[in-house]
Amino acid sequence: xxxxxxxxxxxxGGAGCSMVMRLSAxxxxxxxxxxxxxxxxxxxxxxxxxxxxxxxxxxxxGTGGEAALGLASAESEEAALRRLFAGVPVVVLxxxxxxxxxxxxASVVAGYAAECGATVLSFATMPFSHEGERRMRQANDATVKxxxxxxxxxxxxxxxxxxxxxxxxxxxxxxxxxxxWVGGALRGLAxxxxxxxxxxxxxxxxxxxxxxxxxxxxxxxxxxxGQGAALKAARAACDCPLAHAPGAVAKVASLxxxxxxxxxxTSTEAFEAVAAIRARFGGxxxxxxxxxxxxxxxxxxxxxxxxxxxxxxxxxxKPKKGAKAExxxxxxxxxxxxxxxxxxLFGGTPMTFIDGQDVDVPAYIRKAVRLxxxx
Amino acid sequence: MTSKPLPSLIAVIDxxxxxxxxxxxxxxxGKARMLSFSERRTDGVVKGTVTDLEKLTQCVHEVVNDxxxxxxxxxxxxxxxxxxxxxxxxxxxxFVAVPAHxxxxxxxxxxxxxxxxxxxxxxxxxxxxxxxxxxxxLDNRPVSNPVGMAGKRLEVNFWRVTMEEGNMRMRVGxxxxxxxxVRDFILASHAAACATASDADKQGVxxxxxxxxxxxxxxxxxxxxxxxxxxxxxxxHLTNDLSVALRISRETAEDLxxxxxxxxxxxxxxxxxxxxxxxxxxxxxxxxxxxxxxxxSLRYQETIEFVRKDVLRRLEAIFPGHAVKxxxxxxxxxxxxxxxxxxxxxAAEAVQVVMGLSARVGIPNFENESLRKPEYAGVVGLxxxxxxxxxxxxxxxxxxxxQLKEIFRL
Numbered sequence: 001x002x003x004x005x006x007x008x009x010x011x012x013g014g015a016g017c018s019m020v021m022r023l024s025a026x027x028x029x030x031x032x033x034x035x036x037x038x039x040x041x042x043x044x045x046x047x048x049x050x051x052x053x054x055x056x057x058x059x060x061x062g063t064g065g066e067a068a069l070g071l072a073s074a075e076s077e078e079a080a081l082r083r084l085f086a087g088v089p090v091v092v093l094x095x096x097x098x099x100x101x102x103x104x105x106a107s108v109v110a111g112y113a114a115e116c117g118a119t120v121l122s123f124a125t126m127p128f129s130h131e132g133e134r135r136m137r138q139a140n141d142a143t144v145k146x147x148x149x150x151x152x153x154x155x156x157x158x159x160x161x162x163x164x165x166x167x168x169x170x171x172x173x174x175x176x177x178x179x180x181w182v183g184g185a186l187r188g189l190a191x192x193x194x195x196x197x198x199x200x201x202x203x204x205x206x207x208x209x210x211x212x213x214x215x216x217x218x219x220x221x222x223x224x225x226g227q228g229a230a231l232k233a234a235r236a237a238c239d240c241p242l243a244h245a246p247g248a249v250a251k252v253a254s255l256x257x258x259x260x261x262x263x264x265x266t267s268t269e270a271f272e273a274v275a276a277i278r279a280r281f282g283g284x285x286x287x288x289x290x291x292x293x294x295x296x297x298x299x300x301x302x303x304x305x306x307x308x309x310x311x312x313x314x315x316x317x318k319p320k321k322g323a324k325a326e327x328x329x330x331x332x333x334x335x336x337x338x339x340x341x342x343x344x345l346f347g348g349t350p351m352t353f354i355d356g357q358d359v360d361v362p363a364y365i366r367k368a369v370r371l372x373x374x375x
Numbered sequence: 376m377t378s379k380p381l382p383s384l385i386a387v388i389d390x391x392x393x394x395x396x397x398x399x400x401x402x403x404x405g406k407a408r409m410l411s412f413s414e415r416r417t418d419g420v421v422k423g424t425v426t427d428l429e430k431l432t433q434c435v436h437e438v439v440n441d442x443x444x445x446x447x448x449x450x451x452x453x454x455x456x457x458x459x460x461x462x463x464x465x466x467x468x469x470f471v472a473v474p475a476h477x478x479x480x481x482x483x484x485x486x487x488x489x490x491x492x493x494x495x496x497x498x499x500x501x502x503x504x505x506x507x508x509x510x511x512x513l514d515n516r517p518v519s520n521p522v523g524m525a526g527k528r529l530e531v532n533f534w535r536v537t538m539e540e541g542n543m544r545m546r547v548g549x550x551x552x553x554x555x556x557v558r559d560f561i562l563a564s565h566a567a568a569c570a571t572a573s574d575a576d577k578q579g580v581x582x583x584x585x586x587x588x589x590x591x592x593x594x595x596x597x598x599x600x601x602x603x604x605x606x607x608x609x610x611x612h613l614t615n616d617l618s619v620a621l622r623i624s625r626e627t628a629e630d631l632x633x634x635x636x637x638x639x640x641x642x643x644x645x646x647x648x649x650x651x652x653x654x655x656x657x658x659x660x661x662x663x664x665x666x667x668x669x670x671x672s673l674r675y676q677e678t679i680e681f682v683r684k685d686v687l688r689r690l691e692a693i694f695p696g697h698a699v700k701x702x703x704x705x706x707x708x709x710x711x712x713x714x715x716x717x718x719x720x721x722a723a724e725a726v727q728v729v730m731g732l733s734a735r736v737g738i739p740n741f742e743n744e745s746l747r748k749p750e751y752a753g754v755v756g757l758x759x760x761x762x763x764x765x766x767x768x769x770x771x772x773x774x775x776x777x778q779l780k781e782i783f784r785l
Contacts, residue, residue: 343615344615344616344618344619345611345614345615345618345625346421346422346615349421349422349426352422352607352608354606354607354608354681355681355684359607359608359612359681360422360612360615362612362615362616362619362620362670362674363612363616363670363673363674363677364616364620364669364670364673364674365619367673367677369669369673371620371665371666371669371670372645372663372665372666372669
């Protein structure tokens with residue numbers, strides 16, 4: 001890499017690497033890709049930069065689900081990781097929590113990247129309810145640690161993914177849905193910083209948006225096509241299960257909205273989409289808009305949304321519970337934390353396990369039942 | 376066997392996750408006449424577990440004040456319900472070899488067998504709350520009264536309920552701050568059964584008491600308690616699931632659950648649109664009824680399925696190596712469903728589907744009509760159990776209060 005790319009996409013652990021590899025085909029050239037894993041097999045394919053973690057600890061065999069081993073493996077490669085992150089303005093870390101490498105190494109890797117001066121945005125997938133108590137606890141612990149190390153953290157629940165596709169659909173389809181969301185966000189981010197955007201922003205804008213480590217991050221993505229594509233896309237983003245934290249009203253102070261469309265997209269359309277997004281998610285304090293024309297999109301329009309709270313006067317003691325502005329003039333916003341998203345009114349209470357499932361999570365989510373359409 | 380005389384006034388308190396109810400009755404000819412009743416919203420209990428003792432204590436004091444004021448009588452001692460996963464039950468056994476000289480069982484043999492059953496220490500850190508008599512076996516045959524019968528090996532069984540010591544101390548302390556005493560604990564599911572199941576039912580019946588925070592169950596076989604258990608899931612979970620699925624507040628979810636909810640999801644529900652307020656004015660929202668019944672039925676049926684598995688698991692622990700089947704032969708009276716969440720529409724039908732047993736909603740049998748609702752099965756049953764259980768079939772060698780005092784000296 002002669003000139004550092006504006007965005008470095010990092011896949012960490014088995015799940016993270018395979019997701020990043022699936023994504024790498026549809027990414028713009030501004031995004032560089034790196035794969036990190038303890039298991040040598042995840043790193044063999046593709047053109048991406050690779051780094052095998054914990055060669056001494058795991059001998060290329062993976063961690064066998066041990067988070068402590070994942071953590072030690074990442075720490076042993078500190079120098080190489082810092083070299084990787086040097087000079088990169090934005091690092092996007094994609095990882096699957098629950099296993100050993102992701103759960104153990106994610107906060108360490110994010111920490112190094114942040115110390116190297118990068119704005120770190122993490123996408124973490126949570127295990128399916130049926131994967132049992134140990135993995136769920138390990139993943140929950142990891143989200144708390146990871147949230148404190150990176151500037152933005154988006155939690156993707158595998159249970160929610162299952163609901164998005166029809167019951168007969170192959171498993172690959174639900175993972176493809178996840179790829180779509182994260183891929184959409186990355187394309188949005190990458191092209192926002194790339195030359196040629198109609199309304200361009202620089203990485204500093206992202207930095208100021210995500211300036212409070214540990215505060216919950218809102219993320220949504222939607223696509224619309226044909227007549228009124230921009231509004232359709234905005235509505236799809238509003239309905240995006242990732243953002244539409246069930247049970248919680250996700251209103252945030254600052255928004256970063258990217259609208260991408262084919263040559264036919266008008267500025268009116270773009271602003272309409274942003275207005276719809278703002279009506280749903282807030283963004284009263286600041287809304288950064290980025291618009292871009294991409295000929296390959298045809299009559300499709302993509303909207304991706306990142307949002308965060310205002311920087312709190314001091315770091316909240318328990319970032320997981322959501323930061324609340326102390327200024328009385330500032331409306332108090334509610335956040336969709338990974339807990340409230342799945343556990344609703346039971347968020348914050350101890351988990352109750354029966355047959356390895358947290359029974360406070362709604363039954364329909366654990367059973368991956370698609371609900372009838374909203375009238 | 377010692378026995379205490381039954382007081383002419385009995386006060387009971389049923390502390391639930393959602394509400395705390397108290398009933399004061401005057402006992403005339405073995406039947407309770409209601410003197411006063413009070414219920415208040417419970418504070419400080421989540422999922423059947425005490426989270427804020429101070430608030431809960433306050434709440435208990437308030438209901439006691441209510442019934443004292445309502446009746447003009449002073450309450451000296453109360454019976455307290457025991458529910459949720461904190462009260463863990465298991466079967467304990469005691470044996471005695473009947474001396475060979477004439478081969479007949481004496482009262483002394485029975486006492487010895489009982490003592491040997493009660494010598495079994497509860498698990499570390501737990502204290503025994505109550506023993507409930509199970510069938511006595513003479514040479515592996517159930518007998519109702521073995522004294523005078525010929526046999527070789529006498530076995531007595533109890534269902535023993537234990538509780539973590541700290542938890543127990545907390546519950547007693549909550550009442551003892553006032554000038555009243557806990558006379559005894561009664562298992563909530565046993566109380567619910569006393570209110571809703573007849574003696575004939577107790578030949579074989581499964582009583583499921585589905586409250587707000589927990590679902591307690593108890594299985595009777597040949598008039599005795601065979602086993603009991605608790606699942607930390609209840610009506611609050613129904614409300615929560617609905618609130619998450621429709622993105623609405625707890626209050627709205629609770630309201631929609633009661634008005635449009637069902638424990639069965641039917642094809643036709645999907646075609647129905649319902650309005651939150653019904654005036655179609657500003658702020659009114661419309662929902663698909665199918666979503667509501669889908670979400671609720673999944674949770675309801677899953678909870679009953681958890682109960683089914685728990686019953687089977689405990690039966691297998693009692694009868695290791697036997698293929699236990701929950702069927703109408705074993706449980707001729709089927710399932711009696713009671714507690715606040717039994718009022719959900721089609722609840723009995725859902726239980727029937729999941730359990731494969733006949734099911735009905737249990738209405739507490741009480742002279743006062745206002746308490747003849749499933750949600751009052753607990754408090755009414757406490758009264759019934761307090762009357763019928765006193766004097767209990769078997770008392771501990773040491774008095775219950777003596778044991779409590781000992782705990783406080785710790």
